[in-house]
Every structure is written in C-alpha cells, then in structure tokens.
Amino acid sequence: MTSPVAPPTSPSKPRRRTRLIGTVIALLAMVALGWLAWHLTHRPAAEGAGGPGMGGPGGPGGPGGGGGPGGPGGGRRGATTVGVATAETANLPVTLDALGTVTAAATTTVRPQVSGILQKVLFKEGQLVKAGQVLAQIDPRQFEMALLQATGQRQRDEAQLENARLTLERYRTLLTQDSIARQDVDTQAALVKQLEGTVMTDRAAEGTARLNLGYTKVVAPITGRVGLRVVDVGNLVTSGDTNGLAVITQQSPIDVEFAIPQDRVPDIMGRVATGASLAAQAYDRTRTDVLATGRFAALDNQVDTATGTVMAKARFDNDRMTLFPSQFVNVRLEMRTIQNAVLVPVTALRHGSTGDFVWVLNNDRTVSMRTVTRGQATVDKVQIATGLKVGEKVITEGADRLKDGAAVVLPGDKPKAGGQGARGQHRRGQAGQGASDSATAQSGPPTGANTAPAATPDVAPGAVATDASKMRRHRTDGSTPEREMPEGGGHSAPSAADGRSTAPGVGRTTEQPAAAR
Numbered sequence: 085m086t087s088p089v090a091p092p093t094s095p096s097k098p099r100r101r102t103r104l105i106g107t108v109i110a111l112l113a114m115v116a117l118g119w120l121a122w123h124l125t126h127r128p129a130a131e132g133a134g135g136p137g138m139g140g141p142g143g144p145g146g147p148g149g150g151g152g153p154g155g156p157g158g159g160r161r162g163a164t165t166v167g168v169a170t171a172e173t174a175n176l177p178v179t180l181d182a183l184g185t186v187t188a189a190a191t192t193t194v195r196p197q198v199s200g201i202l203q204k205v206l207f208k209e210g211q212l213v214k215a216g217q218v219l220a221q222i223d224p225r226q227f228e229m230a231l232l233q234a235t236g237q238r239q240r241d242e243a244q245l246e247n248a249r250l251t252l253e254r255y256r257t258l259l260t261q262d263s264i265a266r267q268d269v270d271t272q273a274a275l276v277k278q279l280e281g282t283v284m285t286d287r288a289a290e291g292t293a294r295l296n297l298g299y300t301k302v303v304a305p306i307t308g309r310v311g312l313r314v315v316d317v318g319n320l321v322t323s324g325d326t327n328g329l330a331v332i333t334q335q336s337p338i339d340v341e342f343a344i345p346q347d348r349v350p351d352i353m354g355r356v357a358t359g360a361s362l363a364a365q366a367y368d369r370t371r372t373d374v375l376a377t378g379r380f381a382a383l384d385n386q387v388d389t390a391t392g393t394v395m396a397k398a399r400f401d402n403d404r405m406t407l408f409p410s411q412f413v414n415v416r417l418e419m420r421t422i423q424n425a426v427l428v429p430v431t432a433l434r435h436g437s438t439g440d441f442v443w444v445l446n447n448d449r450t451v452s453m454r455t456v457t458r459g460q461a462t463v464d465k466v467q468i469a470t471g472l473k474v475g476e477k478v479i480t481e482g483a484d485r486l487k488d489g490a491a492v493v494l495p496g497d498k499p500k501a502g503g504q505g506a507r508g509q510h511r512r513g514q515a516g517q518g519a520s521d522s523a524t525a526q527s528g529p530p531t532g533a534n535t536a537p538a539a540t541p542d543v544a545p546g547a548v549a550t551d552a553s554k555m556r557r558h559r560t561d562g563s564t565p566e567r568e569m570p571e572g573g574g575h576s577a578p579s580a581a582d583g584r585s586t587a588p589g590v591g592r593t594t595e596q597p598a599a600a601r
Contacts, residue, residue: 164482176422177420184340185342186413209312213307376404443479444479451488
C-alpha cells in the first residue's frame, strides 16, 4: 500500500509578491526621476527670481534689495525680447499671381497640298521663317503638263465660241430680211451659250492646273520658328500625310495661359468692362527676373468644376525671345493700385477669435492688442485698412508669448541696473573688505592695543556665533558676507590700529575719517 503523496506547493504566491515588489520599485523610480527632472528644470528660475526683500545691506553705489544672486530683479523677469516695425504709407499695387504655361499664338503643321517627289528642302531646322517663304520643292513636271493640257482645251473651245457668235450675227441679219427662219436663229443662239459654258469650264480647269503647279512650292503659312525636319529629300509626299514636312510656331507675339480663382473673376471682369488695360508680367521660376511684359488678353467663358478656376490668357510681344512654347512661368497680373495705403509686414498681422489684430508697442515698452481690418497684401506687406495709424510700431517677432499690457524688450535695449549691479557692488565691497582684513593681519596688532577681534556687522546684542573657527560666512540670500562673532559673545573694543569704532547698541563697525586716525 503506497502512502499518499503530498501535493506540491504552488509558486504563485511568491511570484505574485515578487511582481508586486517590482511594480512598487518601478513606480518609486519613476517618481524619483520625475521629481529630479522638475527640480533641475525649475531650480534656475527659482534662483534667478530674487525679491526686493531678499537683498542685504547696500553696496558702495546704492541700496540693497535689487535682486537675487541669480538674475536682475523680479520685476524684469517677464519681459520678452521682440522685433518691431513701423507702419508706413506707400502705393500698394493689387496683383494676382498664378502659374502659367507659354503657348504659341499660332501653331501650323506644314503639309504638301499635292503629291509628288520631294526635290528640295529650303529651310534649316530651328530657323525663323516669314510667311510666304518657300520651304520645300516638289517635282513640278506632271503639273506643268496638266496646265498645258488645260490651256489647250480652253483655247480650242474659245475658237468654237467665237465662230458660233459670228454665225449668230449673220442669222439675225437674215432674219430682218425675212430670209431665214426664226428657229435657226434661236438654235444658233443656244449653241453660243453652250460654248460659253464650255469655255468657262476650261478656264476653271486651267486655273486648277495652275494652282497645283504652284503647290509644288511649299511655303510657310505663318511667321515663326520652324521645328525639326520630318521628311528628307527624295521621299514621296502626299497631301493626306498627317506628319507633314515641319511644324511652325509663332513666337512673336506669344501667349501665356494661366488659371485664376473664381473669386477673382468679378474683379477682372469689372476692370475689363471699364476699358482698363491690365498689365501682365512673366517671371522666371524663382520670381527674380522679369522675362517679358504684356497685357491681359482674354478670359474663358466657364469655370472648371474640378479646380474652381477659370483659364485666362495674356499676350506678350516677346521681342527678345525670352518666352518659349510650353515653358512654365510665374504670371503677375496688376489689377489696380491703392494710393497711400498703410502697410505693415505680413508677420505683424495675426488672427484670433475676435478677428485680425496686431500688437502695438507703447511708449512705456508695453504692448497692446488692437483689432484691425485687413486689406490687400503682397508677398511681404499687408494693408491695414482701419485700426492703425502711420508711424505706430507693431510687433513682428516674439508675439506668441505676449499678453495685453506685457512688458517687452527690444533687441537694442541695454539692461537696466538691477540685481546684477547690486551683486557687482556687493562683490566689490567684499573684495575691499577682504583687502583691509589682509592688511590688518600682515601688520599685526599694535603695542598696547586691544587684540580682541573686531565686532562683526549686522550682529544683534546677545547673538553668539556657533563656530569660532569660521571667520567669514555667506548669507543664502546673496547679501554682503559677514564675519562671525568671537566665541563667548560680547562686543570687543574697537581696534585703535585699524581706526574703526563700533556703533552703540548695534555692533556695526564703521570707518572713521583719516583725520580721526
């Protein structure tokens, strides 16, 4: 009979306790790190924000209490350095900027109008050609023969017509003498009209043959720049060829097509309705160089529903050939000019819950928020229609940290003599006192003088120093260092050698004039 086996102890409780302890340790570590980070972040501000009551006795140049050891007084702690600009008046051109594409005023594909063998090519690729200039020559021999044939047919029919007219005159003479029947006269008159129609047809055929012969010389239909050659000499060209011989684009004048927002269409239409000529300028892609100057030409008759814009066109003379077809340019259309507009930098204008506003710099180096009305704007300037006068200064930089009535500092302002000056005076006083003590220690006490230490300043009666070995200590509030009282309390007699006396009831050592020494 086997004895029952005891159930194994479950390790869940120790593991749970271990997890709990680890969690507590992690939380404590996170709290410690957070406290350390807060302490390191706020310690400089706490040390720099010295109050008026924390100062010590006045230095050589003025009273104490100007600031703590970390900064120039608490009153200037909230001042923000800002950039300013002055509102000025100028003539503001109202413009419309858009991205445009250069398009040729006319583009023509030169195609032959008759079929034949290409004998000559009389142009160079990329050459500027004029309208009517011969570009190519097609073999004209078959067309010359066709012209001769049409001319011969016309001459033969004209001779028959002349004979028929003479016969008709004779018949009419005989008719007056009752020597011929009227029917014969009418038949001859009909024959004359028939031959006149035949001659007219012959003349048309002759004209067609002459035109075909002229089409063997391919001429430029417009003035422009011819492109690359498509067909070489010796090839058979036909009138139905879609490629043609070459492509000519008219570049002077030239057009620029650009899209304008539909909200600006009424302004443009209103200006055009008054007969105004809107100037247009074409800039390069960096908006630094003006490529050409032209005029507004036309506006499309419908809005593109996909983009909410309307296509417009401006025409440029392009005498210097600075614009090239399919080139991207920046177009600036001048709508009108606002005379004597109040302008400020764009960075000065801000928008809040109450609308547009600016920060105005007051004479006492404080700022005030003022609501204004925005007008037209350029790349770097904006018009203030109402709310601001010429000559007032506005904040352009550092406005994110401002409040109404806050004090500000300009980049050119010098820091006022606050805690820094007091601290410097305390340092100079400390250095002077240390030098005096050093001189006294080197010379030693004179004969017959009291060798007890001199009374230290700012020690009330009955106060006893806890450490006699310390000859100097610093206050934590940044005031002038003081020397400790000698152990045992009491006020020692002033030293006759250093010429200092103790003020009654206070224990402060004061300098005596040189004559008293």
